[in-house]
Every structure is written in C-alpha cells, then in structure tokens.
Amino acid sequence: MSKATPEMPDKSATVALYGRLLRDYVSHYKGRLFLAIFFMIVSALTSTATAFVMKPIVDEVFFEKNPEFVIYTTLAVVGIFAARGFATYGQTIVMDWVGTRIVSDIQKGLFKKLVFADLAWFHENASGNLISRFVFDTNYLKTVATQTLVVLTKDSLTAVFLIASLFYYDWKMALVTLIALPPGALAIRQLGKRSRKASNKVLEQTADFSSFLEENFQGIRVVKAYDREKQAVQQGDEVIEDRFKIQFKALRIEASSGPIVETLAGLLIAGVIFYGASNVIEGHTTPGTFFAFITAIMLTYQPIKSVAKLFPRMQTGLAAAHRIFLLLDIDHKVVDKPSAVPLEFHRGDIEFRNVKFSYHEDEIVLRDISLKLESGKRVALVGPSGGGKSTILNLIPRFYDVNEGDILVDGQNVRDVTLASLRQKIALVSQDVFLFDDTIKANIAYGRDDATDAEIIEAAKAAAVHDFVSALPKGYDTLVGSHGVRLSGGQKQRISIARAMLKDAPILLLDEATSALDTESERKIQRALTHLMKGRTSLVIAHRLSTILDADTINVVVDGEIVESGPHDQLLKEEGVYADLYNHQFSFDSGVTSIREIKS
Ligand SMILES: Nc1ncnc2c1ncn2[C@@H]1O[C@H](COP(=O)(O)OP(=O)(O)OP(=O)(O)O)[C@@H](O)[C@H]1O
Incomplete structure (x- = not known):
C-alpha cells in the first residue's frame, strides 16, 4: 500500500x-x-x-x-x-x-x-x-x-x-x-x-x-x-x-x-x-x-x-x-481491469471459492473460505468477535481484493466485472452507520438521486422511520447534524436501513443491522427486513442470534474459517460452537446464567 x-x-x-x-x-x-x-x-x-x-x-x-x-x-x-x-x-x-x-x-x-x-x-x-x-x-x-x-x-x-x-x-x-x-x-x-x-x-x-x-x-x-x-x-x-x-x-x-x-x-x-x-x-x-x-x-x-x-x-x-x-500519485489497487465488463446479473448467486485474505502480509484473517449464497436464500454469519465475519462481507463489493481464491456473482469473478456494475447490485447496512450532514430525506435517498418523495416515504415506513420523522417539526427536511449527532443510535440505524431499502438492490449485506435497536424497533425492522430479503440474496451478520434463527444457512466463522454450517436446528443438534453460542445467549437473555459461569 x-x-x-x-x-x-x-x-x-x-x-x-x-x-x-x-x-x-x-x-x-x-x-x-x-x-x-x-x-x-x-x-x-x-x-x-x-x-x-x-x-x-x-x-x-x-x-x-x-x-x-x-x-x-x-x-x-x-x-x-x-x-x-x-x-x-x-x-x-x-x-x-x-x-x-x-x-x-x-x-x-x-x-x-x-x-x-x-x-x-x-x-x-x-x-x-x-x-x-x-x-x-x-x-x-x-x-x-x-x-x-x-x-x-x-x-x-x-x-x-x-x-x-x-x-x-x-x-x-x-x-x-x-x-x-x-x-x-x-x-x-x-x-x-x-x-x-x-x-x-x-x-x-x-x-x-x-x-x-x-x-x-x-x-x-x-x-x-x-x-x-x-x-x-x-x-x-x-x-x-x-x-x-x-x-x-x-x-x-x-x-x-x-x-x-x-x-x-x-x-x-x-x-x-x-x-x-x-x-x-x-x-x-x-x-x-x-x-x-x-x-x-x-x-x-x-x-x-x-x-x-x-x-x-x-x-x-x-x-x-x-x-x-x-x-x-497513489496507486489504486482495487480498480476495474482494462478488460472488465459490466456484471451480467441473472439471479444474484454468490460463491466464495477457497478464499484467503489478509489486511497485512503477516496476519492471515481468512484462511480458506468456501461459501455459497443462493438467490432468495438467507445466509447468516455468526461467531466470536474478530473471527472474520465483516471481512467476508466486505469482500463481496470488492472493498478489498482476495489474496487467493475467487468470489463469483452469477458465475462471474468479481475481479473481472466493473466495480460500478457490481456495487449497483448491492445494498449494504453496516455496523458503523454513517449519515451525512444533510436532511433525513437526502440521507435516505443517498444511493438514488432519482427517488421520488413517495418512494422515500415508502422506504422510511418499511424501515420503521416514518413515525418518528413525521413527529419532527421539519419532518423529512430535518438536518441530522454532522455524522447524524441529532439522532439516536437506533434512529440512525433505521435511516441507514431505509437507505438500503430504497436502493432496492438484489444483493443485501447486513452487518449487525439491528444492533442498536430496542426490542420494539427490532421487531418492526425484522418484519421489514424479512419482507425486503424475499427474492434477494442476503448475507446477514448478527451477534443476537434471535435475528437469524430462521436463516436458511448459518455459518459459524471462527478464526478465519467456517467451522460449522447448516440451519439452526441442525447446528443445535451438532452441539458444537453454534450450540454453545446459542446456549450462552439464551441463558443471558433469560437471565439464568451468571457471567462467571459463561466465562468458565
Ligand atoms: N482494516 C483492517 N486492517 C487490519 N486488520 C483488520 C482490519 N479490519 C479488521 N481487521 C482484523 O481482521 C480480523 C477480523 O475482523 P472482522 O471485523 O472481520 O471480524 P468480525 O468477525 O466481523 O468481528 P466482530 O464480530 O467483532 O465485528 C480481526 O483480527 C481484525 O483485527
């Protein structure tokens, strides 16, 4: 670099x-x-x-x-x-x-x-x-x-x-x-x-x-x-x-x-x-x-x-x-190849083939990831902190290029297609929500210059944003302040979800998308997200397992590798890392287990 x-x-x-x-x-x-x-x-x-x-x-x-x-x-x-x-x-x-x-x-x-x-x-x-x-x-x-x-x-x-x-x-x-x-x-x-x-x-x-x-x-x-x-x-x-x-x-x-x-x-x-x-x-x-x-x-x-x-x-x-x-004079590494062509989008199937990745030479982050995401299916990534979940997600829009292996979208290597055509098909809601110092409306419409007011409001309703925005004196024209300081964490997150909804992209990447929401908002958002994910390829990272229990496949990522993969019931039966995570969280949620017990 x-x-x-x-x-x-x-x-x-x-x-x-x-x-x-x-x-x-x-x-x-x-x-x-x-x-x-x-x-x-x-x-x-x-x-x-x-x-x-x-x-x-x-x-x-x-x-x-x-x-x-x-x-x-x-x-x-x-x-x-x-x-x-x-x-x-x-x-x-x-x-x-x-x-x-x-x-x-x-x-x-x-x-x-x-x-x-x-x-x-x-x-x-x-x-x-x-x-x-x-x-x-x-x-x-x-x-x-x-x-x-x-x-x-x-x-x-x-x-x-x-x-x-x-x-x-x-x-x-x-x-x-x-x-x-x-x-x-x-x-x-x-x-x-x-x-x-x-x-x-x-x-x-x-x-x-x-x-x-x-x-x-x-x-x-x-x-x-x-x-x-x-x-x-x-x-x-x-x-x-x-x-x-x-x-x-x-x-x-x-x-x-x-x-x-x-x-x-x-x-x-x-x-x-x-x-x-x-x-x-x-x-x-x-x-x-x-x-x-x-x-x-x-x-x-x-x-x-x-x-x-x-x-x-x-x-x-x-x-x-x-x-x-x-x-x-800085070199851009992640760029379109001279031979790059626009992505030919069919269904939105994504495949990771033996992907290896590191941010720095001496520190391997992803060891060997092979993963299939089918259109219309909901795939979740779970696992301990620092395991590499966000990294996997960030490789799909080519925020970074893999060291080895390939990532394919509808059979086309992401490195062979133009960045613009690839990213157009992807909507991302990440952990660190970023809002621009502009109105709520402009922030929702960030990815779509041509969005009408009706479309913006529809997206806002679906992301449980409309009610609180309507109650503001200036409504959608309210300025959010630098980095959205005038809004709560949950409100910011919902606006970023509305932004992704409005983009209406066939591939949906959700990184801890509901982490800053209270139970009531989360329920609303979950309903909206479930609706949004229909017919799309979605990859969800969640720490709160309650949000991904019904995912088609849950992948457990530990130390840069997928150690378990399958639906919730199957993983639970396997009594491996996922079952441990689930049991710990379940105990936490019901307040049964003490911190000391979990640590031991
Ligand atoms: N920009 C970066 N530069 C260097 N190392 C990074 C960078 N981002 C992440 N890492 C490292 O890569 C590893 C995987 O990080 P990643 O964020 O993918 O984990 P994660 O499973 O998503 O964690 P969490 O659940 O805490 O968000 C970590 O060891 C982290 O320190």
Whole structure:
C-alpha cells in the first residue's frame, strides 16, 4: 500500500516538481499568464522611468531653472505612477485568478483521486492529515505557482532594467555596484537550503495538528466520559507550543534574508554616494545623473529583496507541491481491469471459492473460505468477535481484493466485472452507520438521486422511520447534524436501513443491522427486513442470534474459517460452537446464567 509519507524533495526533485507544476497546472492558463507578463513589463518599465525622470528634475528644473521642464516632469511623474498603478492592478487580478484557479484545479483532481482510493489506503491515512493537505498545502502551492512568476518576471525585469540604466548613467560605478551581487546570492542560497527543511517540518506539523484536532472533536464524547478534558488541553498545549516553535523557526529563516540584503544595500549606497559625490564635485558628472543613479539603485533594492525573499517561500511551496503530488500519485489497487465488463446479473448467486485474505502480509484473517449464497436464500454469519465475519462481507463489493481464491456473482469473478456494475447490485447496512450532514430525506435517498418523495416515504415506513420523522417539526427536511449527532443510535440505524431499502438492490449485506435497536424497533425492522430479503440474496451478520434463527444457512466463522454450517436446528443438534453460542445467549437473555459461569 503506497502510504503517502511526505518526505523532503531533494534538489533534482525540486526542478522536477516545478516542471510538473508548470506543465500540469500553470500552462493551462497561458493566455492569462501572457497578459499578466505584459502588465509586469509595464510595471518594470515604470520603475526605470521613475529613476530616469530624476535627471531632468535635478539638472533642468533645480539647476537650470527651466520652467518648461517643470510642466513636463510633473506630467511625466503623474503618468508614470498612474501607469504603474494600473499595471500592478492588472497583474494582481490576473495572477490572483490564475493562482486561485490552480488551487481549485488541484483540489478537484485530488478529491477525485482520493474518493476512488482503496478503503485500505484510508485506514492508513488519517483524515485530518488529508484535510490539511487540501486546505493548507494547496494554498502554499498557490503562492509558489504565482509568486514565483510575479517575482521572477516583474521584479527580475525591474532589476534588469534598472541595472541597465545604471550602466547607461555610469558604467564604472555600475560595475562596482554589481560586485555586491554574488556574495548576496550565495548567502541567500544557503538560506534556501535551511528554509526547505524548516518548511517541510511546518507542513508535517500542520497535518499532525489537524489530525489531533479532528480526533479530539470527533471523540469529544469519549474525552468527556473519561474526564480527559484537562489531559486533552495539556496535550493541545504541547502540540500548539511545538507548532509555535517550528513555525517561528521557519519564519526566522525566511526573515534572515533581510539583514543580508539590507547591509549589502547600505554598503553599496554609501560607496556610490562617496564615489558619485566626488565625481560631481570634480565636475565629471552632473548632479542630475548622480541623483538618477542613486534613485535607480534605491529602486533596484526592492525587487532584489523580493527575489531574495522568494527563495525560502518557494521551498515551502515546493514542499507542499511534493506532498500533494504524492497523493495524486497513489496507486489504486482495487480498480476495474482494462478488460472488465459490466456484471451480467441473472439471479444474484454468490460463491466464495477457497478464499484467503489478509489486511497485512503477516496476519492471515481468512484462511480458506468456501461459501455459497443462493438467490432468495438467507445466509447468516455468526461467531466470536474478530473471527472474520465483516471481512467476508466486505469482500463481496470488492472493498478489498482476495489474496487467493475467487468470489463469483452469477458465475462471474468479481475481479473481472466493473466495480460500478457490481456495487449497483448491492445494498449494504453496516455496523458503523454513517449519515451525512444533510436532511433525513437526502440521507435516505443517498444511493438514488432519482427517488421520488413517495418512494422515500415508502422506504422510511418499511424501515420503521416514518413515525418518528413525521413527529419532527421539519419532518423529512430535518438536518441530522454532522455524522447524524441529532439522532439516536437506533434512529440512525433505521435511516441507514431505509437507505438500503430504497436502493432496492438484489444483493443485501447486513452487518449487525439491528444492533442498536430496542426490542420494539427490532421487531418492526425484522418484519421489514424479512419482507425486503424475499427474492434477494442476503448475507446477514448478527451477534443476537434471535435475528437469524430462521436463516436458511448459518455459518459459524471462527478464526478465519467456517467451522460449522447448516440451519439452526441442525447446528443445535451438532452441539458444537453454534450450540454453545446459542446456549450462552439464551441463558443471558433469560437471565439464568451468571457471567462467571459463561466465562468458565
Ligand atoms: N482494516 C483492517 N486492517 C487490519 N486488520 C483488520 C482490519 N479490519 C479488521 N481487521 C482484523 O481482521 C480480523 C477480523 O475482523 P472482522 O471485523 O472481520 O471480524 P468480525 O468477525 O466481523 O468481528 P466482530 O464480530 O467483532 O465485528 C480481526 O483480527 C481484525 O483485527
């Protein structure tokens, strides 16, 4: 199973990551990107023009006192700043659009990938961690995708234009200025390396933090029941404190480009003032050229600072991209074969032939299961906890694939037919009922978009849901809350049974379907289920044997094997595991046997 462990991308991977980001996402918006680049070029030119206009302002206006130039330079300044304003606005809007669009594209692709991921993969990856990748990592990635382009295009161009203008004013002084660039670049490169490590830690911690929050909020009932609020708070403090340290370290590294760039800039400007002012005093150059030069240097400083700051940020974005691409690249094991055909459904007979299965290599769960389920017959699985009953049931809709052996539906191997056609024929009611944060109606109609209100109500009546729903002020439009928190366990279970009834599938899988029901509801539901099972292939797992006494075949599953099989009366006569289970439960129900007796 390809667990999406986020590891740090190395240097060559960084280039590959960037390439993939540009190829798969950024390049789709070429037209808009060119428009943004046009705005960036305009913006870069306006910076150079600002320095340019300094020369006539100083030489013609202040020294020559030429009134015509007052008008020209004033108008030029207004024009330059207005052009810069519009160009920056245009560039920001277009790049924000592209960046946000890229995030949406990635989120859509990611969601699609994960919804189709194997169930086993979800067991290995905490949902809080996955949510963090969706929400935070995609945004970091947006920053790297858009900011890199803005900084590399606009700020680099601005710097190049301004440096070119420095050469135009005084090439010797410009050369001296450029000497400062290599040591600065070297220092920033070093920072980039440290920054990459720090950013990756921040992202990992963000994912862990999300999992921590998710677990505590979802398990809040257990936290309270075991009086663990204080411990949870303490644990939260530690996690958040850890987060503070990791985040601050990353920010400190990011900010360390500041002193390097500032000190270099200070030294440079001081040198230029010293050299330039001497030249003006000696009459080798005009004060206007000197001021234009100084202005150009000051203006160069800002884009160079942006480029310097970009590198640490880029590392965060690339680390995020790496983590997202890992998710996008996971292998799905349970998929349609290229040769898969839709299931040809006839009766719905199911057969397990020497099935072996394990979730993990070293732990065999099903040893050798052979089992026949005939259409219209009710087959039950019973046995001690952990024996493998739910696993058998989960193999039919191919939630997992068998290691060895075959599962056939109407003679067709489930691995040879399309997943969609197979699952369409199956309705499942499992132990852990899941309701979506929506209305009761939407939850019942989950598997059938085309269901009419009348059909929904019919299913609800059959599952003994209608009476309690009708008594609610909003009836079927009542919101059930996250995971159905506003309903009782029994109500939730009945809604999930109504959902299965509405799906009206010919194969019915019931895993402890009536476990959370009181005797009265159970009686109603049993009647409804008996009615529902008519003419269908049904496999029922029940701990309460009273619900499956009349099953056509009862299979006793112990330690991954079927140890007994037959109808109730026959199994009882055999006086084996089933008879033991039955006698224990019967004694429990009638209150005759003490716990100590059962244990012995
Ligand atoms: N997702 C999983 N990953 C790894 N092991 C699992 C997983 N689900 C179940 N198991 C293991 O497989 C074995 C069989 O579990 P299964 O849920 O099929 O038993 P069961 O008979 O249905 O138990 P119960 O009656 O308690 O529901 C158990 O040892 C369990 O620990």
